[in-house]
Amino acid sequence: MDNEPTSQRSIIKKYTIHIGLFILSLIGTTLAGLELTIGKSIFMGLENISGSDWSLALQYSIPLLTILTFHEFGHYFTARYYGINVTLPFYIPLWLGFLGAMSFGTAGAVIRIKEIIHSRRQYFDIGVAGPIAGWVIAILVIWYGFANLPDPEFIFEIHPEYKEYGLNYADHVYDNDDVPVIQIGSTITFWFFENFVVQDTSLIPHPNEMIHYPWLMAGFLALIITALNMLPIGQLDGGHVIFGLFGNRVHRVVAPAAFLLLLFYAGLGLFHPVDLFNPEQSFYLLFYLGILYISLRRVAGNLKDTFMIMFGIFALQLSLVSVFPTVEGYSGWLLFALLLGRFLGVYHPQTYDNRPLTTKQKVLGWFSLFIFVISVSPKPLIILNM
Secondary structure: OOOHHHHHHHHHHHHHHHHHHHHHHHHHHHHHHHHHHHHOHHOOOHHHHOHHHHHHHHHHHHHHHHHHHHHHHHHHHHHHOOOOOOOEEEEEEEEEHHHHHOOOOOEEEEEOOOHHHHHHHHHHHHHHHHHHHHHHHEEEEEEHHOOOOOOOOHHHHHHHHHHHHHHHHOOOOHOOOOEEEEEEOOOHHHHHOOOOOOOOOOOOOOHHHHHHHHHHHHHHHHHHHHHHHOOOOOOOOHHHHHHHOOOHHHHHHHHHHHHHHHHHHOOOOOOOHHHHHHHHHHHHHHHHEEEEEEEHHHHHOHHHHHHHHHHHHHHHHHHHHHHHHOOOOOOOHHHHHHHHHHHHOOOOOOOOOOHHHHHHHHHHHHHHHHHHHHHHOOOOOOEEOO
C-alpha cells in the first residue's frame, strides 16, 4: 500500500510532462503562425493583434500539431498492438521569436521505445504506421487549404505596400534587395493540387507568399517532416521501411550511401576552389569541415576513414562546382545530417526474427516510399534577398 501514492505521483508526473510539452508546442506554433502568416509578433503589443490574427495563427498551429499527433500515435498504437513498451509522444516546442529568428514553433514530436524489438516485421509496422497516418491527415489539410483559397487581394491585408502595384506586385516587389522573402520549395503533391484540384488558378498564391496561407503552410511543413522521416537512414521511419523490405544487408549499403549523398548535397556550392585561398573564408571553411568531421566520425568508425571520407566529399563538391559554377545544394540539410551522424545513427539494429514481410506489408512499404517521392522538396525553404 505504501507504494500506491508513489505510483500515482509517477503517473501524474509522466502525463504532466507530455501534456505540458504539448501545450508549449501549441503556444509556440501559434506564436510562430502569427509571425509567419500575419507578420506580427507578441512583442508588438497584444493590443495590435486582433481576433482574426489569432484565428489565422491557430489555422496554422492546430492543423500542424494534428498531423504530428496522428503521425506519432500511428507509431504508438502499432507498438502497443504488439505489446511493446513505448512512451506517449514527447512534443518538442521550438519557438525562436524571442530571438527575432524565424521558426515554426515546433521541432516535431517523438516517442521512445523502451525495449528491444526482435522482429523485422514489427520494426516495419511500427515505422511505416507513423508516416502513412500523418500523410493522410496532411493531404486532407492541403486539400482544404487549396479548396478554400481566399481572393488574391487577401495578400494586401498582409502586405498593404503591394496594393499600389495591384495583382502584378510580383513584377515589382521582389526586386528590392532590402526586403527578405521566404519562398517555399516545390513538391509533387503541391504541383498536383495546383494543376488538378484548384479550379480557379488565379487564386493560387505566389510561392513567395505561401507562408501567409496557414493551412497550406502547415500542410507543406508536414510533407517536409514526413519526407525527412522517410529518408532510408538509421532508425528513421524510412530506415525501418528499407530494413523491413530488404533486410539488414541491403540497409547497410543503402543507409550510409543515402547519408553521404545527403551530406554531399547539403554542402554543395557553399565553397568554390578560389575560396581555398581567401583568408576571409578560412573560418567558415574550418567550421564546415568540422561539421563534416562530427557527422562522419561515428559512421566511418575510425579516424583515418573519417578524414578520407570527409576530404573525399569536399573534393567532389569542389570538382563539381568548378565545372558547373552555379550548381548548389541546400545547406539547410547540414544540421539534420549532423544530428543523424552524431546522435541518431546511420545503421539499423539487427533482429532475431528476420522473416520477410508479407505481401500486404510490402505493398505498404512501397506505398510509403511513394509518399516520400511526392512529399520531398530539394530546397523546401529559400530565404531570398538576405
